[in-house]
Amino acid sequence: MVEKTDLKKIFIKTYGCQMNVYDSDRIADVMAPSGYVRTEQLELADMVVLNTCHIREKASEKVYSELGRLANLKEHKKLEGKDFVVALAGCVAQAEGEEVRRRAPCVDIVVGPQTYHRLPYMVAEASTAKNLVLDIEFPTISKFDLMRSKLGSDNKDQSVSAYITVQEGCDRFCNFCVVPYTRGAEYSRPMVDILKEAKNLIDNGARELILLGQNVNAYHGVDIDGTEVGLEILINNLSKLGDLIRIRYTTSHPKDMSENLINAHGKIPQLMPFLHLPVQSGSDEILRLMNRQHTVKDYMKIIEKLRKVREDIVFSSDFIVGYPGETDADFRSTLKLIDSVKFGQAFSFKYSVRPGTPAADLPNQIPEELKKERLTELQDLIDKQQRNFNLNCVNLELPILFERESNEGSQISGRTPYMQWVNIPKNFENIGDIYNVVITEGYAKSLGGKIIKNKNKPTTNKEESRSQRVTL
Ligand code: SAH
Ligand code: SF4
Ligand code: F3S
Numbered sequence: 001m002v003e004k005t006d007l008k009k010i011f012i013k014t015y016g017c018q019m020n021v022y023d024s025d026r027i028a029d030v031m032a033p034s035g036y037v038r039t040e041q042l043e044l045a046d047m048v049v050l051n052t053c054h055i056r057e058k059a060s061e062k063v064y065s066e067l068g069r070l071a072n073l074k075e076h077k078k079l080e081g082k083d084f085v086v087a088l089a090g091c092v093a094q095a096e097g098e099e100v101r102r103r104a105p106c107v108d109i110v111v112g113p114q115t116y117h118r119l120p121y122m123v124a125e126a127s128t129a130k131n132l133v134l135d136i137e138f139p140t141i142s143k144f145d146l147m148r149s150k151l152g153s154d155n156k157d158q159s160v161s162a163y164i165t166v167q168e169g170c171d172r173f174c175n176f177c178v179v180p181y182t183r184g185a186e187y188s189r190p191m192v193d194i195l196k197e198a199k200n201l202i203d204n205g206a207r208e209l210i211l212l213g214q215n216v217n218a219y220h221g222v223d224i225d226g227t228e229v230g231l232e233i234l235i236n237n238l239s240k241l242g243d244l245i246r247i248r249y250t251t252s253h254p255k256d257m258s259e260n261l262i263n264a265h266g267k268i269p270q271l272m273p274f275l276h277l278p279v280q281s282g283s284d285e286i287l288r289l290m291n292r293q294h295t296v297k298d299y300m301k302i303i304e305k306l307r308k309v310r311e312d313i314v315f316s317s318d319f320i321v322g323y324p325g326e327t328d329a330d331f332r333s334t335l336k337l338i339d340s341v342k343f344g345q346a347f348s349f350k351y352s353v354r355p356g357t358p359a360a361d362l363p364n365q366i367p368e369e370l371k372k373e374r375l376t377e378l379q380d381l382i383d384k385q386q387r388n389f390n391l392n393c394v395n396l397e398l399p400i401l402f403e404r405e406s407n408e409g410s411q412i413s414g415r416t417p418y419m420q421w422v423n424i425p426k427n428f429e430n431i432g433d434i435y436n437v438v439i440t441e442g443y444a445k446s447l448g449g450k451i452i453k454n455k456n457k458p459t460t461n462k463e464e465s466r467s468q469r470v471t472l
Pocket of ligand 2: 171214215
């Protein structure tokens with residue numbers, strides 16, 4: 001038992017994707033029994049964890065400049081006679097390993113995304129060790145197994161919209177991507193563990209669950225009897241837990257979009273009509289060079305099928321511009337795809353060379369200037385679509401799940417089924433409520449609206465699924 005006076009403070013800074021956000025919360029969980037409480041103030045911390053992202057060069061470089069600042073802080077703390085443990089976690093830690101010793105000697109611990117459940121032991125070791133404490137294995141026993149009891153019982157996550165990692169790693173090996181190397185081989189958690197964790201989150205106030213995985217629709221966890229189940233079965237079981245109003249999942253690969261999963265969008269009312277389905281490029285030749293294992297036609301077919309089972313579904317995507325060998329015609333094909341799908345939102349990036357990935361060695365790398373030009377043109381188009389989509393929502397009545405307050409409690413914000421933020425002046429609504437709102441304003445990145453149903457109780461799933469059709 002840790003005495004109150006022994007409590008230490010841990011500051012965790014998160015970079016990268018939602019899976020890192022989830023992992024940072026778990027890092028806080030695993031450190032709690034050793035007496036660490038989370039702080040948002042770096043100066044007060046006894047330990048800092050940088051939970052890092054390696055996806056693009058900029059993301060990785062940011063980490064080293066942050067470590068420079070931490071080295072100074074550590075020196076100051078030392079002069080004051082205070083300990084300060086610096087741990088590097090996440091995908092940069094996994095990719096750089098020993099290299100960190102040379103580039104950032106202030107780091108005490110390097111821990112990969114699959115071994116952070118061992119962090120308490122590493123911290124104990126670091127207090128006496130002269131050298132860097134390093135653990136970047138891909139252990140055969142999954143971190144989830146070791147954290148199971150923790151996640152099953154003590155998780156006090158209070159979010160209305162909560163993340164659950166259901167799958168990790170990736171076997172797709174897109175030629176540009178570091179994820180299969182930093183997160184390792186694909187692994188799906190057993191369904192019963194996920195259901196337990198979900199129940200716990202719902203009991204603590206979650207009304208929306210976002211299922212996470214680097215390639216989440218490749219989910220193939222085991223049921224109690226040992227049979228493998230797909231994501232649609234997991235979602236169906238989650239939908240029966242009660243009090244759960246919304247279910248989403250991210251990120252999906254087009255190749256793993258099974259017929260069963262597509263059909264689930266037409267059957268499960270809690271499954272929201274919004275899907276993030278990265279396509280990366282609208283040129284078949286570039287998709288081939290990327291090793292995406294799907295064509296533009298395959299992608300469009302999936303969109304068509306999903307629209308057939310859930311006519312109001314809205315899509316989001318990821319795009320890479322300036323991939324090696326991308327001609328102007330290839331780039332125009334991407335714009336054409338964007339024009340025909342009409343995305344509700346999308347993320348887009350300049351191709352970033354990642355050493356060790358096959359694309360790094362491809363000929364015809366694109367000059368930085370041209371990448372920049374293409375990115376601006378593509379983002380202008382996406383922004384225009386997003387604004388149009390938001391404007392087309394004006395006058396619609398949409399169910400909004402309220403997630404947070406802002407402006408010192410004068411405003412309350414929630415999301416539409418299509419992931420748009422809606423901000424309204426706070427009146428009687430509470431976080432966790434769901435109300436029908438008539439949309440009165442559409443902006444570039446958000447909506448404004450007026451509550452039209454003054455109810456004490458959240459609206460039901462049936463009402464949720466009755467939201468009106470949006471034109472894109
Ligand atoms: N698992 C997800 C992707 C995770 S990475 C998926 O398959 O969609 C998130 C996004 O980062 C990718 O979709 C891609 O658009 C982008 N990305 C990955 N590697 C990149 C690189 N080397 N350069 C630029 N963008 C990259
Ligand atoms: Fe990376 Fe996603 Fe491709 Fe996997 S499917 S290699 S995570 S881009
Ligand atoms: Fe980045 Fe690792 Fe996520 S590289 S995007 S933090 S899986």
